[in-house]
Every structure is written in C-alpha cells, then in structure tokens.
Amino acid sequence: MSRFLWPLVAVVALLVFLVMGLRHGDPRALPSPFIGKPAPQFELPTLKNPEVTIGSKNLEGKYSLVNVWATWCVMCRAEHGFLLDLAASGTIPIYGINWRDQRPAAIRWLQELGDPYLASAYDEDGRVGIDWGVYGAPESFLVDPDGTVIYKHLGPLDPQIWEREFVARMTQEGDSQ
Amino acid sequence: MKRILVTLCATLLITPALAIDQEQRFEDPEMQARYEQLISEVRCLQCQNQSIKDSNVSLAADLRREIARMIDEGQTDEEIAEFLVTRYGEFALYRPRATGKTLVLWLAPFLLLLVGGFGLARVVRHRMSLPIDDDKQDEGAPQ
Numbered sequence: 373m374s375r376f377l378w379p380l381v382a383v384v385a386l387l388v389f390l391v392m393g394l395r396h397g398d399p400r401a402l403p404s405p406f407i408g409k410p411a412p413q414f415e416l417p418t419l420k421n422p423e424v425t426i427g428s429k430n431l432e433g434k435y436s437l438v439n440v441w442a443t444w445c446v447m448c449r450a451e452h453g454f455l456l457d458l459a460a461s462g463t464i465p466i467y468g469i470n471w472r473d474q475r476p477a478a479i480r481w482l483q484e485l486g487d488p489y490l491a492s493a494y495d496e497d498g499r500v501g502i503d504w505g506v507y508g509a510p511e512s513f514l515v516d517p518d519g520t521v522i523y524k525h526l527g528p529l530d531p532q533i534w535e536r537e538f539v540a541r542m543t544q545e546g547d548s549q
Numbered sequence: 550m551k552r553i554l555v556t557l558c559a560t561l562l563i564t565p566a567l568a569i570d571q572e573q574r575f576e577d578p579e580m581q582a583r584y585e586q587l588i589s590e591v592r593c594l595q596c597q598n599q600s601i602k603d604s605n606v607s608l609a610a611d612l613r614r615e616i617a618r619m620i621d622e623g624q625t626d627e628e629i630a631e632f633l634v635t636r637y638g639e640f641a642l643y644r645p646r647a648t649g650k651t652l653v654l655w656l657a658p659f660l661l662l663l664v665g666g667f668g669l670a671r672v673v674r675h676r677m678s679l680p681i682d683d684d685k686q687d688e689g690a691p692q
Contacts, residue, residue: 378668400597405638472607498611505636507594507608 404505404524411438411515412503416493419470419478426491430467431515435542437466438513439489439529440501442473443481445509451528452485458534459488468492471501471509514538516545574617584620588613590643591633600643 406412415427431438439455441448459466468489470478475494482492495501504513514523523541525533575581585602591612593604601609612633619629633641645651 402594402638402640405635472611498607499615501608502611502615502636505638507637 398527400508401526402507404521406505406513406521407524409521411513411519411521412500414493414500414503416469416495416500419468419475419482419492419494422494424491426467426493428519430491431519433517435464435517436515437464437538438469438504438515439466440469440471440504440506440509440511440513441492442471442509443477444473447528448510449485451510451530452488454529454531454534455488456486457531458529465490469495469500469504469506471495471506472498514541516542575620580620583626584617587616587620587626587629591616592641592643594637594641 411428411431413428415425415429418424418426430436437458455466458464466489468491470492472495475496478492478494482489493500498506504511508526510528512525512529513521516522522545523537525537573581574584588602589600591601593599593601593606593609593612595606595608596604599609601612615632616629619632624632630642630646634646639645639648639651645654647655
C-alpha cells in the first residue's frame with residue numbers, strides 16, 4: 373500500500389497545481405505592484421490641447437478611472453462603447469492616457485467614436501506608461517480619493533467586470549471609512 | 550511518416566531570431582556589455598517568454614531606451630532592477646532577486662533534490678536488503 377501512497381500523493385499535488393494554474397485566468401494578467409500604493413506621479417500635455425497639462429493633481433479628492441488607450445489597440449475599440457455609457461452615467465470621472473500614439477489619429481478616433489474622457493494625457497514616448505507599469509492596452513486603474521490605486525484591470529472593460537471588480541471595491545472601501 | 554519526420558527535423562533546425570537590438574548604444578565597451586547583460590535579463594511583459602533584448606515590440610524598445618538612459622545617468626544595476634520591479638513586479642526579472650517573496654523559487658530546486666535523494670536512498674536500501682537470487686518474489690518481474 374505505502375508503495376503506491378507517496379507517488380499518488382505527488383501526482384495529486386501536481387494535479388492541484390495544474391488546476392490552480394489553469395483557473396488562474398488570463399496568463400498575461402500580472403498582479404500589479406501598484407495596488408494599495410499611491411498612483412505614480414505624472415504630468416503630461418492633454419491630447420486635444422498641448423498647452424494644457426493634466427496629471428496627478430486632477431485625480432485628487434474623488435474616485436477616478438484612469439484608462440490607458442491607443443488607436444492601434446484593437447481591444448480599446450471593443451471597450452469604447454462601455455466607456456461612453458459609463459461616462460454618460462456620471463458614476464465616475466474617466467481620464468485617458470493615450471499611450472504611444474499619434475496625436476491626429478487619436479483626436480480623429482475620439483471625434484468618430486465619441487469621447488468618454490474628461491481629458492486624455494498624451495504619452496507619446498511611453499514614459500508615463502512605464503511609470504504606471506503599463507504593458508498592454510487597454511488597462512484601467514481605479515484610483516481612490518487619497519490617490520491610491522485600488523484596482524487594475526488588464527483588457528477591455530464591460531458592465532460585468534465593472535460591477536464585480538470596480539463598483540464592489542468602491543462601495544467596500546466607502547463602507548470601511 | 551517520412552513527411553512527419555522531415556517536418557520534425559525542419560522544426561528542430563529553426564533558430565530563433567535573436568538580438569533584435571543590434572545597435573551600439575554606448576561607446577564604452579564596458580557600458581555596452583553591462584547594457585546588453587541587463588536587457589537580456591528583463592522579461593518583455595507583452596511577449597512573456599522573450600527578453601526585451603530579443604523582442605521588437607514597442608514596450609521592449611521603450612524599456613531598452615529607459616535602461617540605456619539610466620546607465621548613462623550612472624545608476625547601478627540594483628537601482629535599475631528596483632525601477633523595473635516597482636513598476637512591473639518581480640516577474641519582470643528573469644533572475645528574480647532572493648527576497649522573501651521569491652525565496653521559495655530559489656529554495657525549491659534544492660528541496661526537491663533533497664526529497665528525491667531521500668526517496669532514492671530508501672528504495673536502494675530496500676532493494677539491497679532483498680535476497681539476490683529470489684527475483685520471483687519481486688512483483689512485476691517477468692517470469
């Protein structure tokens with residue numbers, strides 16, 4: 373009996389790891405090191421007007437959604453409709469970081485598809501993207517009134533993800549304060 | 550069958566296109582060597598099984614540029630590693646640093662070796678205690 377016991381235990385242990393690995397979901401989604409930490413400081417010209425800057429100061433004192441997008445990003449188009457709905461609902465201010473993009477193309481995109489953003493920062497060379505640990509657009513950061521990142525989502529947003537991951541965290545944090 | 554074999558051999562002969570970044574960034578060969586060493590040890594987060602040295606996606610190019618800038622500014626390798634880890638987590642480094650979180654990664658191979666060694670020793674000792682000529686009692690042995 374004990375002859376088979378240990379190999380069996382080993383195989384079961386391996387299977388448990390396998391199942392855990394498979395259930396992990398999107399293998400590209402990494403835990404963001406920013407969760408629970410202050411949002412990275414930044415200041416960039418806005419997309420529509422290079423003379424005006426937008427940055428950390430705009431995120432103070434309220435929950436805000438920081439959405440990293442680009443015109444070359446296919447999944448950004450997929451979530452755009454949801455972002456427009458969210459902006460129209462007035463739940464939360466949405467700020468964009470237009471990441472490694474071309475200004476005219478990005479402005480045209482917003483004209484054609486609609487603009488859900490209060491403002492978009494224009495991160496031409498990806499410098500601020502690196503500071504935010506961005507590695508694949510679209511990425512969405514939920515920043516609380518203290519300027520702390522409380523959640524990050526990789527990939528397109530939709531109503532289910534919004535309710536489950538974002539709204540839940542905002543109400544939870546609101547309750548505990 | 551023959552076709553399968555040929556395909557298999559051809560697949561084995563494929564060499565990955567390495568070192569996208571051939572550009573000489575530094576005049577000082579020592580700094581260039583450091584730069585190449587560093588970028589070969591940073592994972593490209595967009596294409597997770599490549600280093601940023603081997604990848605030509607935009608983020609890898611951005612990170613190479615940042616690393617070159619930091620070397621220029623005289624930052625140490627530890628400072629550059631810290632820069633990457635605070636932004637992307639330990640996963641960004643191909644050689645994770647031995648800290649609390651990654652300790653299990655570093656210790657696991659030795660632990661497994663130890664466990665395997667004990668198992669082997671037990672089996673061998675057990676087999677050695679068996680009578681040599683009586684292999685019929687050893688279940689599983691062919692008659």
